[in-house]
Amino acid sequence: TEELLRKSEMLSAVGQLAAGIAHEIRNPLTALKGFTKLMGTGGHNESYLAIMSAELERIEEIVSELLVLAKPQAVDYLPKSVPSILQDVIMLLDTQAIISNVEIETEIDEPLPYVSCVENQLKQVFINVLKNSVEAMPKGGTITVRAKRTEDRRLRVSFIDQGLGIPESKLARIGEPFFTTKNKGTGLGLMVSYKIIENHQGTMQISSKEGVGTTVEILLPALSS
Ligand code: ADP
Numbered sequence: 001t002e003e004l005l006r007k008s009e010m011l012s013a014v015g016q017l018a019a020g021i022a023h024e025i026r027n028p029l030t031a032l033k034g035f036t037k038l039m040g041t042g043g044h045n046e047s048y049l050a051i052m053s054a055e056l057e058r059i060e061e062i063v064s065e066l067l068v069l070a071k072p073q074a075v076d077y078l079p080k081s082v083p084s085i086l087q088d089v090i091m092l093l094d095t096q097a098i099i100s101n102v103e104i105e106t107e108i109d110e111p112l113p114y115v116s117c118v119e120n121q122l123k124q125v126f127i128n129v130l131k132n133s134v135e136a137m138p139k140g141g142t143i144t145v146r147a148k149r150t151e152d153r154r155l156r157v158s159f160i161d162q163g164l165g166i167p168e169s170k171l172a173r174i175g176e177p178f179f180t181t182k183n184k185g186t187g188l189g190l191m192v193s194y195k196i197i198e199n200h201q202g203t204m205q206i207s208s209k210e211g212v213g214t215t216v217e218i219l220l221p222a223l224s225s
């Protein structure tokens, strides 16, 4: 019975995910179909093309985020330095941070043990989390990125922001596929991140206070040096 229950829960989760994907992709597809028709009847307009290209980009974004979930096979886990991945990610998001008047501060212990990871996936997680922090701080402020070793041979990577925070009523839904509070959000970033961290035998936890800020804490097993 337990097995059956697990299976039926899984099936309903799959069904929900499929419904979400179908819905999210159908919207831009409907728009694309409409504009294609308009253009077919002789209507030509630069602004049609701009909208169509934005809709295509949205589909591409959704599909590429979902791909991480789709193919966990054939990936190489290699020993990597978390601080160097963090530096890459901070550099990537630097322009966006500067535009929003956000300063990214690091507190990184040295030396830190390596972790066994798929570098691009871990990078994706750090990007998703840090990007959320920047997006939560439209009025600027400081984000602290901290990396420390724990006493039980793990690495703790924390992202601490001074952003809008998450109201308690919504906290439970964070990480649910397609749950977003943003106009142009996909609501996939954290779901994908949870999945990646789980595949790395790690854990990810979010705590937040509305109007104060949000902390995302990621724990990863450390390799013995
Ligand atoms: P998206 O960013 O596309 O909305 P995510 O899965 O990355 O999707 O995040 C889901 C939701 O979680 C966001 O829409 C936002 O409401 C909330 N959230 C995530 N990180 C933060 C944060 N650092 N501060 C405030 N809210 C956050």
Ligand code: MG
Residues within 6 Å of the ligand: 128, 131, 132, 189, 190
């Ligand atoms: Mg996001």
